[in-house]
Amino acid sequence: MLYHLFLLPSIAFALPALVPRQQSGNSTTQQNSSNSTEAPFTYRDVSVTGELGNITFPGGPFVPPVRGNNPRPSTNTSENALSEPFTPSGGNVIKNPEYVALSNFDEQSLQVGLQQEFLELDLFNRILTLFNEADFEAAGLTAEDRSLIQFMADQEIGHAVAVTNMLNPDKAAKVCTFSYPNFTSVQDALMFAQFVTRWGESGVLGFLPHMDSRPNAQILLQSITTESRQEMAMRQLLGLHPMPVWFESGVPQAFAWTLQQRYLKDCPENNPRIQFQIFPDLIIENQVNALGGKAALSTNRTLTSYGREIQVSWESPGRSTGPNNSYTTNSTAEKPRFAAFVQQLNVTYVGLDNVNLTSRTASIRQPGSQVYGPYSPSIVNETSFLVLTDSNPFLTPYNLTLINKHVVAGPAL
Ligand SMILES: *[C@@H]1O[C@H](CO)[C@@H](O)[C@H](O)[C@H]1NC(C)=O
Ligand SMILES: *[C@@H]1O[C@H](CO)[C@@H](O)[C@H](O)[C@H]1NC(C)=O
Ligand SMILES: *[C@@H]1O[C@H](CO)[C@@H](O)[C@H](O)[C@H]1NC(C)=O
Ligand SMILES: *[C@@H]1O[C@H](CO)[C@@H](O)[C@H](O)[C@H]1NC(C)=O
Ligand SMILES: *[C@@H]1O[C@H](CO)[C@@H](O)[C@H](O)[C@H]1NC(C)=O
Numbered sequence: 001m002l003y004h005l006f007l008l009p010s011i012a013f014a015l016p017a018l019v020p021r022q023q024s025g026n027s028t029t030q031q032n033s034s035n036s037t038e039a040p041f042t043y044r045d046v047s048v049t050g051e052l053g054n055i056t057f058p059g060g061p062f063v064p065p066v067r068g069n070n071p072r073p074s075t076n077t078s079e080n081a082l083s084e085p086f087t088p089s090g091g092n093v094i095k096n097p098e099y100v101a102l103s104n105f106d107e108q109s110l111q112v113g114l115q116q117e118f119l120e121l122d123l124f125n126r127i128l129t130l131f132n133e134a135d136f137e138a139a140g141l142t143a144e145d146r147s148l149i150q151f152m153a154d155q156e157i158g159h160a161v162a163v164t165n166m167l168n169p170d171k172a173a174k175v176c177t178f179s180y181p182n183f184t185s186v187q188d189a190l191m192f193a194q195f196v197t198r199w200g201e202s203g204v205l206g207f208l209p210h211m212d213s214r215p216n217a218q219i220l221l222q223s224i225t226t227e228s229r230q231e232m233a234m235r236q237l238l239g240l241h242p243m244p245v246w247f248e249s250g251v252p253q254a255f256a257w258t259l260q261q262r263y264l265k266d267c268p269e270n271n272p273r274i275q276f277q278i279f280p281d282l283i284i285e286n287q288v289n290a291l292g293g294k295a296a297l298s299t300n301r302t303l304t305s306y307g308r309e310i311q312v313s314w315e316s317p318g319r320s321t322g323p324n325n326s327y328t329t330n331s332t333a334e335k336p337r338f339a340a341f342v343q344q345l346n347v348t349y350v351g352l353d354n355v356n357l358t359s360r361t362a363s364i365r366q367p368g369s370q371v372y373g374p375y376s377p378s379i380v381n382e383t384s385f386l387v388l389t390d391s392n393p394f395l396t397p398y399n400l401t402l403i404n405k406h407v408v409a410g411p412a413l
């Protein structure tokens with residue numbers, strides 16, 4: 001049951017595809033276009049009648065966090081100021097950067113990131129040893145593909161070294177032992193790897209701009225970009241669409257840690273204790289099966305659709321979990337009222353149906369909202385992070401961690 005994750009496919013759903021085309025009378029301009037005189041990029045109209053169903057959108061229409069025509073808040077720099085020739089003033093350039101953790105926030109975030117790198121390193125190597133050539137061939141994968149997976153494993157060594165150096169080798173977490181789902185096929189295992197890289201990627205994107213040490217953030221950014229490419233490659237090895245989104249979401253550290261700690265079995269005694277929250281498990285009872293495709297650069301598969309009823313159950317807090325079973329799941333939220341889909345730039349809340357607090361079960365209608373309104377990709381069209389919450393605070397990418405105290409259970413992918 002702990003291993004339900006590896007059975008979960010990406011969530012995708014059918015809405016009319018985006019089709020860029022020349023401007024015409026009946027088209028709509030993409031939001032936040034500038035005053036440029038070039039012809040705006042336009043999309044074919046799609047009907048959205050009735051699309052929003054019972055979805056709750058607190059805070060009204062989503063305002064993109066950066067709007068093109070915002071007056072700039074006054075700062076100490078004027079429009080054309082230079083700090084040096086050819087150097088617009090402002091910014092956070094540090095001339096002699098030091099790559100050290102500057103706060104407990106930085107340190108804890110990096111420790112979770114480091115353990116993530118170890119997990120991926122071990123996992124990718126394990127996939128290569130667990131299955132033989134014929135198994136890979138049955139999944140449509142060649143020797144070239146295996147060497148790609150090997151290369152990705154080696155990338156993790158580099159990332160682990162980089163993060164260890166930021167933390168200082170004396171303080172940095174050391175490798176734990178792992179416990180994985182019982183992989184039944186190459187594709188099973190790669191699907192798991194896709195989820196692991198998914199939360200690895202989103203887990204770092206969520207805190208990167210919050211870091212006290214910008215120099216560390218710089219190096220982490222460069223490693224997580226590689227991780228994002230791994231996530232995409234895993235999707236391609238599975239024959240899924242590589243990136244059916246416009247934005248990769250960032251999630252709180254607690255989301256990544258909740259997902260990661262399940263696979264850490266025993267950790268060395270001197271490893272730092274991770275302080276981020278571990279939420280109770282959320283289980284999707286009726287996952288669709290995304291396995292079965294052959295490796296491909298890109299496919300256009302739609303697995304689930306708007307309005308689909310998702311059955312979930314959840315655990316109550318207080319279960320022992322994590323490395324050496326020495327952590328406890330926790331929730332500071334009240335009764336579950338909403339399902340929050342965290343995807344792309346957005347949190348979309350859907351009211352829970354059929355809530356039974358005795359059996360801890362409920363059902364959820366998959367939302368149909370879209371990133372920038374009706375002409376853009378749907379919010380739920382890839383591996384989304386699903387959590388149950390006790391309320392529906394309006395959140396934007398930079399303050400998403402404020403969701404933590406409202407999380408009853410999750411995330412499920
Ligand atoms: C976890 O268990 C392992 C194996 O029993 C042990 O070596 C290690 O010291 C334990 N770690 C902690 C943090 O207690
Ligand atoms: C891709 O999927 C969309 C629906 O999501 C469909 O409208 C479109 O025709 C598909 N394209 C191809 C090439 O299959
Ligand atoms: C959850 O964490 C809070 C704050 O640390 C603590 O007071 C509470 O006892 C914890 N609950 C459980 C079930 O461990
Ligand atoms: C809620 O779940 C409990 C325990 O499974 C069950 O006995 C009860 O009938 C359920 N209530 C409703 C309204 O379905
Ligand atoms: C999510 O984005 C959609 C499209 O911009 C918007 O309609 C919706 O209000 C947003 N929801 C939240 C909770 O921000």
Ligand SMILES: *[C@@H]1O[C@H](CO)[C@@H](O)[C@H](O)[C@H]1NC(C)=O
Pocket residue numbers: 012013014015016017018241244299300301302376377378381
């Ligand atoms: C969802 O992703 C698929 C690719 O897997 C794409 O064809 C489809 O257009 C996307 N749907 C929406 C509504 O963005």
Ligand SMILES: *[C@@H]1O[C@H](CO)[C@@H](O)[C@H](O)[C@H]1NC(C)=O
Pocket residue numbers: 065393394395396399402
């Ligand atoms: C999150 O930030 C947005 C502005 O980007 C703000 O409108 C919203 O109130 C904030 N949410 C909370 C819970 O403070």
